[in-house]
Amino acid sequence: MIHSEISFKVRTMGSISCSSIIILGVLVFLGSAQAALQMNFYAKTCPKAEKIVLDFVKKHIPNAPSLVGPLLRMNFHDCFVRGCDASVLLNSTSTNQAEKSGVPNQTLRGFDFIDRIKSLLEAKCPGVVSCADIIALVGRDAVVTIGGPSWSVPTGRRDGLISNATETLTNIPAPTSNFSTLVSKFASKGLNLKDLVLLSGAHTIGNAHCNQSFAARLYNFSGTGGQDPSLDSEYAVALKAKCKTPLDNTTIFEMDPGSFRTFDLGYYKQVLKRRGLFTSDAALTTNSTTRSEIIQLAQGTLSNFYAEFAKSMEKMTKVGVKTGSSGEIRKNCAVLNS
Template sequence: MAIKSCLLVLPLALLLLGGSPPPAAAQLEVGYYSKTCPNAEAIVRNEMNKIISAAPSLAGPLLRLHFHDCFVRGCDASVLLNSTNGNKAERDAKPNRSLRGFGSVERVKAKLEAACPNTVSCADVLAIMARDAVVLAKGPTWPVPLGRRDGKVSSATEAADQLPPAFADVPLLTKIFASNGLDVKDLAVLSGAHTLGTAHCPSYADRLYNFSSGHSADPSLDSEYADRLRTRCKSVDDTATLSEMDPGSYRTFDTSYYRNVAKRRGLFQAYYNIVDVFFVIRVHANCQVYARIA
């Protein structure tokens, strides 16, 4: 099944990202809590069913939360730590100010603490919740190796410096991903996680207004799509408006993100950098289903 095999590549890339260096990851293994908290994953799944049932739009933010955690100091839950008087933490860095789902993580962690006090790390909770978010959004499942350790250091400066910016070009994205042990195929595949969720207007408004001296809007955007976005995002200062990253399918984990990007209907400029360089070379070669979207 071509579609199924393509969708399974994202979990594999997440596992590569999740295999972070110490202290975030020691010896990760599937079934790590089989003796100390045998129902850990079932507890998470049960609570996630309730969370996503009540708020389906949280699937994307919970997947994003795990990704943003892993890209800074590895998958150590440092994105959950609060700022203190002497330190501005990751969650308060500019790229993370729009992160959502912290309350859901606390809710799941509380259930685990009630069943198995001081046993399951917050880093593992994020990893399991990300997997379950994808599954509950009609995506594939995968075994999650566990045993991550929670970090005690959280820096907004590190987050701002290390997270991939929406405006990044391919050389910069390639460099950032390589620093996490990921190659260009992983970059193309992980970009497919944008099939879930929404984005705030300031993250893409510069493509709609005063783009350049010769163009009011980014010419790489489909003109009808650009017009539609402008009806929602009224200015670059609009901080309240949200737009679907995968129009018409933002609550479902599927391949439509790639179809939309190929039609020049993606929110972020980075989408087109990815498409221009290796969309056909990498993703098409590894996922034959995409041969039908051109």
């Protein structure tokens, strides 16, 4: 997005012992949850499941390449709230505002895309393939379809029963996040600084809305009424030419200008030129470890980036998964089974 994990300082032997127990407990939980995931989980129950997903993606993504970024973002947003359990797909009800209604998810797209695949799978194998697995498979297959990296997607996830809009703000890193916030939110999911740099590399594709993502950097950075001094001045002029007011909620801007539909190293090169679109992008250069990672990636080969990105995606898509008897297999991804 370090070869070393984030370390936490403790002052006493008692706190070391307590911390060790907590960390061990988290690792055991994550290990047991991930253990039930396996490659070709549906080999016997729905042998053509993954092919149905891939065929649909390969047929439709070439006609709608702008969906790749949102579908990958959906995968990220799902996993950061209650784990990778398709809670992001649930609709709000009269008594509950679901994750879809949360501010970070209000610009998500691709829900219908997921629903159409789910319908195909339900017709072939009713009540077998989870919506959570569909999100994970679609994220990978969509990226591959535009010539990007591939990664292993073991399956066997089950769908969660809870979706709460307020949890999106506390769990999903915002584009306005500073470095310490990014580190904290990634660490809470078992992801380290290297994962942070690599997963941020997904910003090499897609667009962002002006007002929710970066307008404050142009017109009122940190409440100063001015421009973010860390932003390249020429780049700022280009941004202001499209995002003419801080209240613009319709205009979109390419996250990696010039190659926003190509999964390449452009994002890292832009960040080093102080042309990262978000505050969170610029924040990655304020730490020596993450800046070094970015430089290595920008100067390295595309194949190396792909291989490293794949490792981080494999980690992220196993965060907090529900398996075995946890959750359910939804018949309709937007609604809990009755």
